[in-house]
Amino acid sequence: MRVAADFGRWFWRQMRPIAALLPALAAAGAIAAASAQAEQWDVGPGKQFKRIEDAVARAADGDVIRVFPQEGGRPYEQTAVFVRQKRLTICGMPAQPGQRVAIDGKGFDYSGRGSTPRAIFQFNAGTDDCVLENFELFGAKNQSHNGAGVRINQANNVVIRNCSIHDNDMGIMSNGDGSLERGRNQLIEYCEIFRNGATADPGRNHNLYLGGTSVVVRFCHIHGSTTGHNVKSRAHYNRVEYCYIHSSANREFDLVDAAETAQPGSHTLLLANVIVKDPNCSGNRAVVHFGQDGGREHDGTLHLCFNTIVTPFIAPVVELSSPQASAALVGNLVVDRGGRQAGQVLAWARAGAKIDRVTGAHNGFAGSFSAPGAAIDVESQRLTPPAGGWFVAPDRHDFRLTAEAARVALFRGDFDARKLPLGAGEAAPSEPLLKWRYAHPARREARPVETQRLLGAMAR
Numbered sequence: 001m002r003v004a005a006d007f008g009r010w011f012w013r014q015m016r017p018i019a020a021l022l023p024a025l026a027a028a029g030a031i032a033a034a035s036a037q038a039e040q041w042d043v044g045p046g047k048q049f050k051r052i053e054d055a056v057a058r059a060a061d062g063d064v065i066r067v068f069p070q071e072g073g074r075p076y077e078q079t080a081v082f083v084r085q086k087r088l089t090i091c092g093m094p095a096q097p098g099q100r101v102a103i104d105g106k107g108f109d110y111s112g113r114g115s116t117p118r119a120i121f122q123f124n125a126g127t128d129d130c131v132l133e134n135f136e137l138f139g140a141k142n143q144s145h146n147g148a149g150v151r152i153n154q155a156n157n158v159v160i161r162n163c164s165i166h167d168n169d170m171g172i173m174s175n176g177d178g179s180l181e182r183g184r185n186q187l188i189e190y191c192e193i194f195r196n197g198a199t200a201d202p203g204r205n206h207n208l209y210l211g212g213t214s215v216v217v218r219f220c221h222i223h224g225s226t227t228g229h230n231v232k233s234r235a236h237y238n239r240v241e242y243c244y245i246h247s248s249a250n251r252e253f254d255l256v257d258a259a260e261t262a263q264p265g266s267h268t269l270l271l272a273n274v275i276v277k278d279p280n281c282s283g284n285r286a287v288v289h290f291g292q293d294g295g296r297e298h299d300g301t302l303h304l305c306f307n308t309i310v311t312p313f314i315a316p317v318v319e320l321s322s323p324q325a326s327a328a329l330v331g332n333l334v335v336d337r338g339g340r341q342a343g344q345v346l347a348w349a350r351a352g353a354k355i356d357r358v359t360g361a362h363n364g365f366a367g368s369f370s371a372p373g374a375a376i377d378v379e380s381q382r383l384t385p386p387a388g389g390w391f392v393a394p395d396r397h398d399f400r401l402t403a404e405a406a407r408v409a410l411f412r413g414d415f416d417a418r419k420l421p422l423g424a425g426e427a428a429p430s431e432p433l434l435k436w437r438y439a440h441p442a443r444r445e446a447r448p449v450e451t452q453r454l455l456g457a458m459a460r
Contacts, residue, residue, distance in 0.1 A: 038087075039060065040063070040065075041055040041066070042055075042067075043067045044093075045068070045071055052079050052103075053079065053080065055067075056082075056090070059085055059088060061085045062086070062088070064089045064091065065091070066091055066093050067090065067091065068093045068101070069094060069099075069101050076102070076103045077103075077106070078105060078106070078108035079103045080105070080108060081120065081121045081122065082115055082122055083121065083127045084126075085127060087128070088127070088130045088131075089131040089133075090121070090130075090131070090133075091131070091134055092133065092134030093134070100134050100136040100164055103136065104138060104139045105120050105137070105139040105141070105168070106141075107139075109141075109143065110141065110142045110147035112142070117151065118142065118147060118153075118173070119140060119173065120148070120150065121150050121151070122150075123151070129156070130158050130159070131159045131161065132150065132160050132161070133161040134161075134162050136164040136165075136166075137150065137163060137164070137165045137166075138166050138167040140169065141168065142169065145169045145198035145204065146173065146205060146209075147168060147170065148169065148173040148209075149165035149171055150165065151172075151173045152172070152173070152183060152212070154176055154183055155183070156184040157185045157186075158186055160172060160187070160188045160189075161188075161190055163191045163192075164191070164192045165191060165192070165194075165196070166192070166193070166194045166195045166196060168196050169196065169205045171208055172193065173209050173210075174186055176212030176235075176236075176260055179260075180424055183212015184213040184214055185213075185214055185216075185424070185425060186210070187218075188220060189217070189219050189220065190442050191221075191442060192222075193222045193223075194221070196226060197225050197227040198226065199226065201227075202227035203250065203283070205228050206225055206229045207223075207228075207231065207248075208230070208232065210231070211235050211258055211260070213260060213424050214237040214423030214424045215233065215238055215423075216240075216241070216426075217241075217243060218240070218242050219436075219442060219444045220245075220442055221440065221442040222243060222244070222245045223247045225250070226249060227249050228248075228249060229248055229251045230245050231245065231253045231255075233255050233268075234257060234258035234260065234261060235261075236266045236424070237268070237423040238255060238268040239271070239426075240273060241270075241271040242272050242273065242436050242437060242444055242457070244397065244438050244440060245273055245276075246274070247278040248278070248281070248283075249283045250283035251286050252275050253270070253289065255289060255290045255298075255302065256289070256298070257291070257294050257295070257297065258294070258296060259296065261296060262296050262298070262299060263299065264300070265421070266298055267302070269305065269421055270288070270303065270305070271303075271305045271433075272306045272307065272457040273307045273438070274308045274438060274457050275309045276337075276394075276399075277311040277312065279337070285315035287311055287315075287316070287317045288304070288318050288319065289319045291322035291351060292322045292351065297323070297324050298322035298324060298325045299325075300324070300421075301326045301327065301421070302327040303330075304318070304329045304332055305415070306433075307332045307456065308457040309335070310335045310337045310394075311334075311336065311337070312336060313344070314344050314345055316346070316348040317347065317369070318347045318358060319347075319348050319349075320347075320358065321351040321353050323353060325353050326358065327347065327357070327360075329360030329363050330362055330413070331362055331363065331411050331455055332360075332363045333363070333366075333390075333455040333456030334364070335385075335390050336367025336369070341368075344367050344369045345370070346378060355371075355372075355374050356373055356374065356375055359375040360374070360376040361377075362381070362411055362412055364408075364409050364410075364455045364456075365378055365381055365382050366382070366383045366384075366385050366390065383409065384408065386407075388402050388405075389405070390405045399457070400460055406451075409455040410454060411454060417432070417433035437458055437459065438457065438458070
């Protein structure tokens with residue numbers, strides 16, 4: 001067994017550099033596969049088209065549009081793309097690895113009236129199976145303060161990959177039609193989404209404002225919403241995994257109601273995320289709200305599994321606000337960073353929600369957290385902070401456990417990943433639970449095999 005363990009550690013050390021390249025290789029492979037069966041249209045200096053809109057107007061279902069940087073790296077200006085095709089791939093082709101093709105919407109009114117999109121890129125109903133990748137999107141505004149970098153309007157199977165989306169009214173907006181047939185299988189991955197919002201309409205615009213049937217967000221860095229939440233969603237099913245979400249102006253997650261959430265099985269899974277409150281947060285200081293703000297039911301369970309959650313505030317870590325809402329916590333590491341306030345609230349229920357529907361086991365709580373009435377034995381899961389601190393370098397976004405913390409933050413239970421909820425049409429995961437962890441910025445890396453029995457998202 002010792003030999004096998006040593007081999008496992010050696011193997012993952014060799015694989016880490018390869019794992020870091022997988023997103024880029026996967027993107028290149030997807031473009032090559034699509035190009036083999038489709039027309040390819042190029043945008044940029046000396047190319048077929050000068051503007052992205054013209055290439056999109058020419059393209060047919062299944063085509064690939066490649067967008068090259070402008071001279072000197074200048075952004076494309078006032079781009080407004082109303083996608084009408086299926087299976088369209090729109091791919092930035094940056095000059096150097098790690099860069100993105102820039103688009104500045106400043107000065108354009110993304111009104112949503114007529115054929116004008118409400119975003120730099122908008123995917124409407126019927127434009128299913130589209131891919132958008134490798135762009136920096138900023139400056140999208142309108143008079144309603146909901147101009148977005150990207151809008152998914154009732155489209156299914158849309159992928160947003162490797163984009164930087166910032167300084168818009170909204171980062172990404174999406175919605176369905178009230179059924180469970182639209183806004184299915186949205187995928188947002190390897191993106192940095194930050195500083196979106198509008199001070200003229202504070203609290204009503206967010207880094208992510210999602211809806212529809214189902215959405216997966218993974219390997220993303222989401223931070224610094226201007227006035228709203230980092231992630232607000234009215235989707236029937238949300239899965240947010242292996243992300244770093246922090247420093248919101250209000251809640252980190254506001255998971256609320258719509259026609260879709262009133263249907264049974266409206267679950268959210270937060271898996272292996274690093275979630276950190278800004279000690280200077282001046283808005284709502286709760287971490288995760290699951291329930292309602294519009295009077296509709298939210299019939300489902302919030303699953304928090306193996307997250308690292310850091311907050312100095314007494315505001316709840318988990319807040320329920322709907323009669324059919326519940327929450328289940330397992331494997332999380334919840335840490336009071338700063339020790340400024342005693343009497344921290346782990347779980348709270350209001351608006352007809354029942355606190356005894358908050359359950360949890362095999363977590364670790366470091367601080368004065370309590371949850372009166374919840375089905376969580378907090379005292380048996382309370383941890384003594386290590387003298388050297390919990391995290392390697394939190395000021396440099398490194399929330400791996402210190403060696404001393406790893407001796408304390410042990411996961412002492414069993415967990416069956418097959419019991420986790422799935423989205424509409426989503427297959428059961430073939431990968432083992434906790435195969436990955438977030439790597440800064442907006443990447444993934446393999447979680448070392450020997451850390452599977454540790455609490456939280458990052459391990460050592």
